[in-house]
Amino acid sequence: MSTGTGASDLLHADDHGIDQIVAGEAPVAARSPLALFWRRFRKDKVALVALTFIVLLVLVAILAPVIRNLVGAPPPGQTSTDALDDFGLPQGPTSEHLFGVDSIGRDIFARVLDGARVSLLVAFIGTGLSVTIGVTLGMIAGFFRGWVDTLIARVIDILLAFPVLLLGLGLASACSTKDGCLGGALEPGLTIVIFIIVLSNWPYVARIIRGQVLSLREKEFVEASRSLGAGNMRIIFREILPNLVAPIIVYASLFIPANILLEAALSFLGVGVTGQASWGQMLSEATGKIDTAWWYMFFPGMALLLTVLAFNLVGDGMQDALNPKGNKQK
Amino acid sequence: MAAYIARRLLWVVFLLFTITCITFVIFSVLPSGDPAVARAGRSPSPQLVEVIRVQLGLDKSKPEQFINYIGDILPFVGGNGIYLGFSYQNNTDVLPEILERLPVTIFLATGAVILWLSIGIPLGVLSAVKTGSALDRIAMGIALLFISAPVYFFGLVALYLFDDQIGIWPILPGNSAYGEADSLLGKAEALIMPWCVLAAAFAAIYARFLRGNLIDTLQEDYIRTARAKGLSERRVIFRHGVRAAITPIVTLLGLDIGILLGGAILTETVFNIPGIGRYAFNAITVSDLPVIQGTVLFGAFFIVMMSLIVDILYAFIDPRVRY
Numbered sequence: 001m002s003t004g005t006g007a008s009d010l011l012h013a014d015d016h017g018i019d020q021i022v023a024g025e026a027p028v029a030a031r032s033p034l035a036l037f038w039r040r041f042r043k044d045k046v047a048l049v050a051l052t053f054i055v056l057l058v059l060v061a062i063l064a065p066v067i068r069n070l071v072g073a074p075p076p077g078q079t080s081t082d083a084l085d086d087f088g089l090p091q092g093p094t095s096e097h098l099f100g101v102d103s104i105g106r107d108i109f110a111r112v113l114d115g116a117r118v119s120l121l122v123a124f125i126g127t128g129l130s131v132t133i134g135v136t137l138g139m140i141a142g143f144f145r146g147w148v149d150t151l152i153a154r155v156i157d158i159l160l161a162f163p164v165l166l167l168g169l170g171l172a173s174a175c176s177t178k179d180g181c182l183g184g185a186l187e188p189g190l191t192i193v194i195f196i197i198v199l200s201n202w203p204y205v206a207r208i209i210r211g212q213v214l215s216l217r218e219k220e221f222v223e224a225s226r227s228l229g230a231g232n233m234r235i236i237f238r239e240i241l242p243n244l245v246a247p248i249i250v251y252a253s254l255f256i257p258a259n260i261l262l263e264a265a266l267s268f269l270g271v272g273v274t275g276q277a278s279w280g281q282m283l284s285e286a287t288g289k290i291d292t293a294w295w296y297m298f299f300p301g302m303a304l305l306l307t308v309l310a311f312n313l314v315g316d317g318m319q320d321a322l323n324p325k326g327n328k329q330k
Numbered sequence: 331m332a333a334y335i336a337r338r339l340l341w342v343v344f345l346l347f348t349i350t351c352i353t354f355v356i357f358s359v360l361p362s363g364d365p366a367v368a369r370a371g372r373s374p375s376p377q378l379v380e381v382i383r384v385q386l387g388l389d390k391s392k393p394e395q396f397i398n399y400i401g402d403i404l405p406f407v408g409g410n411g412i413y414l415g416f417s418y419q420n421n422t423d424v425l426p427e428i429l430e431r432l433p434v435t436i437f438l439a440t441g442a443v444i445l446w447l448s449i450g451i452p453l454g455v456l457s458a459v460k461t462g463s464a465l466d467r468i469a470m471g472i473a474l475l476f477i478s479a480p481v482y483f484f485g486l487v488a489l490y491l492f493d494d495q496i497g498i499w500p501i502l503p504g505n506s507a508y509g510e511a512d513s514l515l516g517k518a519e520a521l522i523m524p525w526c527v528l529a530a531a532f533a534a535i536y537a538r539f540l541r542g543n544l545i546d547t548l549q550e551d552y553i554r555t556a557r558a559k560g561l562s563e564r565r566v567i568f569r570h571g572v573r574a575a576i577t578p579i580v581t582l583l584g585l586d587i588g589i590l591l592g593g594a595i596l597t598e599t600v601f602n603i604p605g606i607g608r609y610a611f612n613a614i615t616v617s618d619l620p621v622i623q624g625t626v627l628f629g630a631f632f633i634v635m636m637s638l639i640v641d642i643l644y645a646f647i648d649p650r651v652r653y
Contacts, residue, residue, distance in 0.1 A: 158348070161341075161345055161634075161637065162345070162348075162349070163349070163589075163629065163633040163634070166589075166592065166626055166629050166630055166633065167349070167352055167353070167630065169595075170353060170357065170623065170626040171356050171360070173613075173614045173617075173619075174356050174357050174360060174361050174619060174623075175360065175361065176614075176617070177363045177368075177617040177619070180361075180362055181360040181361055181362060186360065261480055264480055265480065265482075265596060268480075268596065268599075269595065269596075269599070269611060269614055270615060271614060280480075283480075283482060283483055284482075287482075287486065287599075287600065290486055290489055290490045290496065291490075291493075291495075291496035294490055297483070297486045301479075301483035301487070304479075304483060305475075305478055305479045305480075305483060308480075309474065309475060309478035312474055312477060312478050313474065316474070
């Protein structure tokens with residue numbers, strides 16, 4: 001029951017539910033915050049379509065090598081002069097190369113598939129790490145308060161005031177020289193991109209979680225649990241954390257598209273992902289060739305656009321589901 | 331108020347100092363490559379590398395190098411004004427190169443700001459007032475599309491469609507046109523496409539942001555009071571609603587201007603506009619670290635200063651701010 005009470009506080013139980021209780025009808029079974037959240041999200045058809053798209057995209061990314069074999073496309077890194085025409089110019093979409101080839105004869109379909117893996121990997125790992133760090137530090141700060149809170153809150157303030165992305169771009173470019181950073185310990189590529197993502201995201205998560213925990217820890221259900229003899233760990237994990245699941249999912253869903261764009265931008269500038277196909281890097285290579293090979297910019301660009309759009313739609317839907325009093329109201 | 335401003339100033343000094351420390355670490359401590367070798371050019375003799383090492387002060391310890399670096403940056407220390415280093419590639423000082431490109435970036439940013447405010451704000455207000463209408467849905471749908479598309483992809487599509495050299499409908503000056511234009515009008519013409527592309531994304535963000543704010547504001551009690559007093563709907567919305575809902579836009583705008591002045595790197599790269607962002611991009615492609623370092627520091631300075639200005643401005647325009 002305890003989580004149920006917290007849930008209605010957090011999620012503003014819909015008026016219908018309150019009416020029923022007030023009218024003294026049979027009590028409705030307590031729904032977890034997550035179940036309530038899902039019930040509202042389900043009503044948003046556009047967001048559902050977008051969510052389906054994302055699920056398919058994840059499957060495509062995981063099964064990329066299988067799909068490539070199915071359509072008979074060559075590996076993403078394989079160059080082939082056969083695919084260029086007599087003048088050495090790349091060919092457009094054909095049955096052999098669904099999305100055409102680039103200027104050194106690599107199959108763009110295979111590379112777009114490969115790019116999906118990179119984009120999703122970076123976005124999911126980066127967002128996952130940011131959320132984990134942010135939630136942990138935010139909960140520690142909000143729950144234990146005192147000097148730990150002061151310290152964490154100060155670090156958050158400083159990082160939020162910082163041009164983190166600009167310095168991140170500096171770091172990525174300083175380390176993308178051929179010798180790398182720290183004697184090669186910090187290499188250009190995925191690690192640095194994820195590092196920049198985490199550094200720029202976690203303070204936002206921590207700030208929000210800290211605020212939520214500060215208010216949750218004073219709630220009656222926490223007091224009730226404590227009077228039943230629960231220790232700090234039990235209260236944190238069994239009482240407070242379940243109430244944070246919905247906001248955590250929403251913020252994660254807002255960070256993922258931003259992080260996909262950040263990875264693409266760094267790769268576009270040539271300081272992001274190396275050694276693997278990435279949508280941003282493909283767009284960068286396509287920049288000088290839009291007049292001769294439109295497909296070269298079109299397919300990676302559309303892949304990027306649709307992916308980010310789908311994540312944004314899902315994020316919007318989730319935000320509305322979390323906060324039903326929000327912008328959807330007439 | 332004076333105490334508040336003083337506190338913000340101290341905070342800015344602290345931030346700028348920390349940023350300087352971090353850029354020093356990023357560019358002078360972390361990279362494994364030898365700057366003296368990078369400076370010396372192709373297959374240099376060991377003697378030359380040694381001479382350059384002494385010249386650049388790289389023979390000194392890192393703390394000494396750091397003190398020299400701070401002395402270079404601060405205007406009245408070290409006797410060389412503000413010095414942001416020396417490009418490996420072009421044999422030129424970084425700061426004059428940046429300042430030379432600043433007007434281009436300012437021109438690009440100003441036009442884009444005017445454009446996105448004049449689209450984003452009316453659209454946000456209209457959408458908020460007519461929530462749920464066809465106009466609202468279409469506008470917000472398009473806005474989400476613009477937010478989701480990276481500016482460089484839109485830039486490429488715009489060039490593909492409208493570039494007067496290669497476009498399908500060759501109606502606008504496109505890639506590299508800015509550098510080739512010799513009159514102010516020609517330069518402005520060359521910026522039409524970049525302005526639109528840059529403004530599209532920002533207009534979308536501002537419209538969504540203002541819409542959300544205004545919808546919340548219009549549900550406040552004082553709005554009901556204003557209606558109850560019998561004020562016209564127009565007056566309620568503009569005098570009471572928009573006026574309150576628009577203040578957070580000031581923060582957003584200040585920070586965005588700060589970021590853009592530091593170099594609209596993606597837009598300038600796609601359209602080959604010779605501003606600070608393009609300068610930084612060129613430096614990245616040839617690993618010219620002092621130039622990247624200089625532009626990063628310059629951009630960070632703009633961002634921090636704009637956030638200071640915004641904070642102070644905000645305290646003036648929003649009476650609810652505590653200071």
